[in-house]
Amino acid sequence: MTTPHAQQASGALPHEPEKATLEGRNKVLGFWLFLGGEAVLFGTLFATFLTLRNQVADGPSASELFSLPITAAATFILLISSLTSVFAIQAMHRGNRTSLARWLGITVVLGLAFLVLEIYEFTEYIVHDDYGMTTSAFSSAFYTLVGFHGAHVLFGILWISILIGQLFKKGLTVVTAPKVYVSAMYWHFIDVVWVFIFTVVYLLGKVVG
Amino acid sequence: MAHAHSVKRHKGLMDWLTTVDHKKIAILYLIAGGLFFGIGGIEALLIRVQLAKPMNDFVTAQQFNELITMHGTTMIFLGVMPVIFALMNAVVPLQIGARDVAFPFLNSLGFWTFLFGGLLLNLSWVMGGAPDAGWTSYTPLSSTTYSLTHGVDFYTIGLQIAGLGTLIGGINFLATIITMRAPGMSFMRMPMFTWTSFVTSAMILFAFPAVTVGLVLLSFDRILGANFFNVEAGGNPVLWQHIFWIFGHPEVYILILPAFGVISEVVSTFSRKRLFGYSSMVFATILIAFLGFMVWAHHMFTTGMGPVANALFSIATMLIAVPTGIKIFNWLFTMWGGQIRFTTANLFAAGFIPTFVMGGVTGVMLASAPADYQYHDTYFVVAHFHYVIVGGLVLGLFAGLHYWWPKMFGRVLNEGLGKVEFWTFIIGFHLTFFVQHFLGLIGMQRRVFTYLPNQGFDLMNLISTIGAFLMGVGVIIFLVNVAISFKQPKGVAGDVWEDGRTLEWAIPSPPPEYNFKQTPLVRGIDAFWKEKMAGNTEMTPAEPVGPIHMPSPTILPFVMxxxxxxxxxxxxxxxxxxxxxxxxxxxxxxxxxxxxxxxxxxxxxxxxxxxxxxxxxxxxxxxxxxxxx
Structure with a gap:
């Protein structure tokens, strides 16, 4: 446990490198604000989905369409990835770059696994069930809400991958640390959004109907 | 890339394309906003020419629909919003004693995305037809069934891009005001304009993502064949109304709050008095913002939401009159007993107060749901919102521009010409819109491209058109004034009004690139006034002189x-x-x-x-x- 102090004494890196500079603090605050806006964005998408949830027209309903095992697995994977991103930030606070990069790498792999499951699910609906964006109001709302989340996951995967590269090239500094920190905030956010999607879209659709 | 201590300095056009300096971005916002304001103004004049006499055929019905749609959309999103951002950029960092905003790069990005969104929207005029479903773009009118051109697509996509810029700007100012205040500048010592900018930015943050989603849904319906608003496939047109107005109503407070801030600064400076009831002013601002999110459905009284919803939204709407009234009385009490100087800026501020009150009164009338069934979609509504937006916001913006022009450009606007401009504009304004109350009450519908003679509409419409041209003359006088001001050499006194109260008047006009050579120490409300009253000619520094860190210019926001x-x-x-x-x-x-x-x-x-x-x-x-x- 003496590592952070030893580092500070040698002038290497402060304990919370993401908040060591004004730029870093601004970045973290600005990102919280951005997530506030994102919350409204997804809130509006959820409101839309809830309004149109039973408007299936001639298409299949939620309970006919969804298969819980796949989405439950996806949920499990994404929740674990949130945990690994916490481990990454803990490694950053210990000043351990290798461990940080490793945990970020595992987060990315889990994110990819989630995305593969989602793409598989969408292809099943589109190819096998002939169920697309234009089928019904419910299908439009479903693809838009879940697709927006999926696009966020994809963006997060690319972002964190680039940050891993920067960690190796530039090292863990007061410049790179805030970037890693806000990417972890982002990752938690899309994880929380998914928890709501799993509940409102899948559980409500499958169980309540 | 850039190395510390040395950076490539751009000149000419490249300087403007790459700048991250908030003072230059303010000027860019002002030019772009002024341009769109001019386009929106010309559209307004064309509308008034068409309505000047009954059964006129100056424009076709389709062109009229495009004109009203683009007039509203352009003025709100591309005209007044950027001028507000121009003032915020020019003034807020100076008022809080900061060298720059929290995110200079994002500041630049916000401007360029707004500009390219606005350009995209206006391209519609030459690419097959402008949007024609009204600025509210209600479905199903805006669906591909009824709006056949690409106009509404330009609306959805253009506003998404422009809205992104606004959202970025809002986040930037929130962070700036939270983290970049000078030592001693507590929240309750912030100048009123900074306060209103802060609250407006918070409203932008929570309102704009909603409209972005609405626009995405509408563009998916139109371009990808989705069914959000398509009743045949289970869609729900009322959903669009809710999403649009849950953004749209906060938007009008996003617009008016900065004007409230400007009026507070101008009235207090030119009365040589501290703003009356500063704390209640802050409280009223926050309360207006909070209530502003609770009243969106008062735009939908006639949609058929039922008596309970109508009653609740009706009461919530009337409640807003309370904090607004607090503000009106605070301004009056600030002027009461003050040594008032009627400079052009203060004339605009003084003209703002009664005009805005009239708009507020019709607002309370409209808030009464049963009565609204009579007013809805008539010229009474048109008169109401022009009284609050032109009579409120635009007068406030002119007050702000005349007040801070010397700070932004180092040159004063001519006072004599400014007074002619004020009287022309405000007389033209009341001529245009006062009669529209009565036009609405006797039954003239809004958004109709012409009307039959001898219904009692003819004379009032003619008066309204004459007034509109008078407003146009007022704006032209302002432009002449601007042109004349640029003949002067740069560099008026820092405290050009001699009664400056806030920090921006403590530094030269225009300010140097780094604003403050030494960060000032703030010792109370109206920090500079306080120092002057203590016998000092300048602020007490809070730090020794040292090298100042600056962000590098970059072209990336433009490219993005x-x-x-x-x-x-x-x-x-x-x-x-x-x-x-x-x-x-x-x-x-x-x-x-x-x-x-x-x-x-x-x-x-x-x-x-x-x-x-x-x-x-x-x-x-x-x-x-x-x-x-």
Whole structure:
């Protein structure tokens, strides 16, 4: 446990490198604000989905369409990835770059696994069930809400991958640390959004109907 | 990329394309906003010419629909919003004693995305027809069934891009005001304009994502064949109304709050008195913002939400009159017993108060749901919202421009010409819109392109048109005044009104690139006034003189916005037949969209990979003349 102090004494890196500079603090605050806006964005998408949830027209309903095992697995994977991103930030606070990069790498792999499951699910609906964006109001709302989340996951995967590269090239500094920190905030956010999607879209659709 | 202590300084056009200096971005916002304001104004005059006499055929019904749609959309999103951002950029960092905003790069990005979104929207005039479903773009009128051109697509995509810029600007100012205040500048010592900018930014943050989603849904309906608002496939048109107004109503408070801030500064300065009831003013601002999110459905009383919803939204709407009334009385009590100087800025502020009260009174009338069934969609509503937006906001913006013009440009606007401008504009304004109350009450519907003679509409419409041209003359006088001001040499006194109260008057006009040579120490409300009353001529510094760190200029925000512009155009025309196999291939396979997004995300990547270390201004490079603190 003496590592952070030893580092500070040698002038290497402060304990919370993401908040060591004004730029870093601004970045973290600005990102919280951005997530506030994102919350409204997804809130509006959820409101839309809830309004149109039973408007299936001639298409299949939620309970006919969804298969819980796949989405439950996806949920499990994404929740674990949130945990690994916490481990990454803990490694950053210990000043351990290798461990940080490793945990970020595992987060990315889990994110990819989630995305593969989602793409598989969408292809099943589109190819096998002939169920697309234009089928019904419910299908439009479903693809838009879940697709927006999926696009966020994809963006997060690319972002964190680039940050891993920067960690190796530039090292863990007061410049790179805030970037890693806000990417972890982002990752938690899309994880929380998914928890709501799993509940409102899948559980409500499958169980309540 | 940039090394510390040395950076490539751009000149001329490149300087403006790459600047991250909030003072220059303010000028860019002002030019772009002024341009769109002019376009929106010309559209307004064309509307008034068409309505000047009954059964006029100056424009066709379709052109009229396009004109009213573009007039409303342009004025709200592209005219007054950027002028508000111009004032916020020019003034807020100075008022809090900061050297820059929290995110200079984002500041630039916000401007360029707004500009390219606005350009995209206005391209519709020359690319097959402007949007024609009203600025509210209600479904199903805005669906592909009833709106056949690409107009509404330009609306959805253009506003998404422009709205992104506004959202970025809002986040930037929130962070700036939270973290960049000078030592001693507590929240309850912030100037009123900074307070209203802060609250407006918070409203932008929570209102704009909602409309972005609405616009995405509408564009998916129109371009991808989704069914959000298509009743045949289970869609719900009322959903659009809710999403639009849950943004749209906060938006009107987003617009008016900064004007409240301007009026507070101007009235207090030119009364040589501290703002009356500062704390209640702050409280009222926050309360208006809070209530502003609770009243959106008062735009939908006639949609059929039922008596309970109508009653609740009716009461909530009337409640807003309370904090607004607090503000009106605070301004009056600030002037009461003050040594009032009626400069042009103060004339606009004094003209604002009764005009805005009239708009507020009709607002309370409209808030009464049963009565609204009579007023709804008549010229009474048109008169109401022009009284609050033109009579409120635009008068406030003119007050602010005349007040801060010397600070922004180092030159004063001519006072004599300014007074002619004020009287022309305000008389023209009341001529235009006062009669519209009565036009509405006797039954003239809004959004009709013509009317039959001898219904009692003829004379009042003619008066309204004459008034509109008088307002146009007022704006032209302002432009002449601006042109004349640029004949003067630069560099008026820092405290040009001699009664400056806040920090921006403690530094030269225009301010140096780094604003404050030494960060000032703030010792109370109206920090500069307090120092002057203590016998000091300048602020007490809070730090020794040292090198000042500056962010590097960058072209990336411009490039990112161009990318979004290309992607937007590409997405809009995916299902068009160009009669050219190559173009068809590029558009229908989303290749153009992909190229645009690649440019944007590629620039983001570059921004992430190459860290900006900025550069430093050394103390010996600083102009010593009067820039202490």
């Amino acid at each position: 916005s161009v990318g979004l512009f290309i992607a937007g155009l590409g997405f809009m025309f995916t299902s068009d037949d160009f009669g050219n196999s190559l173009l068809n291939f590029l558009f229908s396979n989303y290749i153009i969209t992909g190229i645009g997004l690649a440019i944007t995300f590629g620039s983001m990547l570059l921004r992430s990979l190459y860290d900006d270390h900025g550069w430093h201004i050394e103390p010996e490079e600083m102009n010593d003349k009067g820039v202490k603190a």
